[in-house]
Amino acid sequence: MNNPKIEPILNTVVTKIIGSSKVEAIKIKNVNTGEERIINVDGIFIEIESQPPVELLKKIGLELDENGYIAVKPDVSTNLPGVFAAGDVAGRPHKVRFEQIVVAVAEGAIAANSAYHYILKVKKI
Structure with a gap:
């Protein structure tokens, strides 16, 4: 992805979507390291796979x-x-x-x- 406003975050799952009437932040967890963090966002797009498992x-x-x-x-x-x-x-x-x-x-x-x-x-x- 060549857009500086988009940060692909790999090997990570969203554990919580934070916000009352709209998405304000997400809590994510790295599935390899277990590291968790909260990221402020205006919206999210979740991609299940980047390559088809065929x-x-x-x-x-x-x-x-x-x-x-x-x-x-x-x-x-x-x-x-x-x-x-x-x-x-x-x-x-x-x-x-x-x-x-x-x-x-x-x-x-x-x-x-x-x-x-x-x-x-x-x-x-």
């Missing part, structure tokens, strides 16, 4: 895109029949990445709908 999926033949994310079609299906990927592990055909919970939830809904229709089709065979 090594096992590669071993079973799941196709990845050029950035190491699971290659998906618009219905979030993959190259393996009956396997769907959504959220931070899924690549975007349009090359834009929005690693936010709202995107993951929306893609989860698309995956659920696609899986439902896939199962209906398989049951008819």
Whole structure:
């Protein structure tokens, strides 16, 4: 990240969000050292993973895109029949990445709908 106003804090979990009507500070804990500190903030953005954890999926033949994310079609299906990927592990055909919970939830809904229709089709065979 090349923005001087943004400080990535790695290997850390948020243990408390502080504020009454808005976020004013967060308490964080380093998972490696156990060190805790409070940081004054105006808002927070929590990223679950910085790299998709797909090594096992590669071993079973799941196709990845050029950035190491699971290659998906618009219905979030993959190259393996009956396997769907959504959220931070899924690549975007349009090359834009929005690693936010709202995107993951929306893609989860698309995956659920696609899986439902896939199962209906398989049951008819």
